Amino acid sequence: MPVPIIAANWKMTTTIKEAKALAGSIRSRLEKLKGIQILVFPPFPAIESVLSILSKSRIAIGAQNMYFSDRGPYTGEVSPEMVVELCKYVILGHSERRLLLNESDQEVALKIQAASKYKIKPILCIGETFQQKESDQAKQVIERQLYAGTEYLENPTDLMVAYEPIWAIGTGVAATPEEAQLNMEYIRACLEKRYGAESGRKIPLLYGGSVTKENVSRFIYQKDIDGTLIGQASVNPDSFVNIVTQAAKLV
Ligand code: PGA
Numbered sequence: 605m606p607v608p609i610i611a612a613n614w615k616m617t618t619t620i621k622e623a624k625a626l627a628g629s630i631r632s633r634l635e636k637l638k639g640i641q642i643l644v645f646p647p648f649p650a651i652e653s654v655l656s657i658l659s660k661s662r663i664a665i666g667a668q669n670m671y672f673s674d675r676g677p678y679t680g681e682v683s684p685e686m687v688v689e690l691c692k693y694v695i696l697g698h699s700e701r702r703l704l705l706n707e708s709d710q711e712v713a714l715k716i717q718a719a720s721k722y723k724i725k726p727i728l729c730i731g732e733t734f735q736q737k738e739s740d741q742a743k744q745v746i747e748r749q750l751y752a753g754t755e756y757l758e759n760p761t762d763l764m765v766a767y768e769p770i771w772a773i774g775t776g777v778a779a780t781p782e783e784a785q786l787n788m789e790y791i792r793a794c795l796e797k798r799y800g801a802e803s804g805r806k807i808p809l810l811y812g813g814s815v816t817k818e819n820v821s822r823f824i825y826q827k828d829i830d831g832t833l834i835g836q837a838s839v840n841p842d843s844f845v846n847i848v849t850q851a852a853k854l855v
Pocket of ligand 1 (some may be wrong): 613702774775812813814816833835836
């Protein structure tokens, strides 16, 4: 089994002070754990402090978003050139940005392209709403988001894809591992079609949406699930450490 990836999306939930405390706590408790890849995504203002706390640890850091232009008059935006000075990972196309900030497939595609230009590894997030699931459109929606988001990405070597059903995010109602596997098997097939079987097979797929220490192993155990993207349960050091510890047991 490949080393599972556990990614922590801290969203807009920590001040710099809280982010530092969280980073310090998880570093000291996860330092010695092997057989797991850990990524944390603090809010922008906290990245530098978290970076210094986690320096020389096995925990890597990423940004929760970035703009696609190199630089220019885009008040409030952060460019890939700025992100890459700090970290090598970025979450792109999260459903909260798509829904609350009207981020379009086209913007996500440009951001994925920019990440590739700067050798930043993107986690492309895709997933259907509850209505889309109920009307049997999940596969159609995730296929559209996947192909649109990777429209300008020729080489998928650094790409990761997170399947995050919107109805499962922050609700405490996760998809069942079997249901997630079915959709992620479909994502895998789309990636193989897009990039060829060999490259498509290697792209890590993460499940996100109400992952806890109780369900993490059952997700990672599925054939097409290589890791998880965690929101709520990742900002509590105890629950995050428990999740990572459970996942590391599977290797
Ligand atoms: P959640 O969020 O774990 O709180 O459901 C997941 C995510 O939004 O990435």
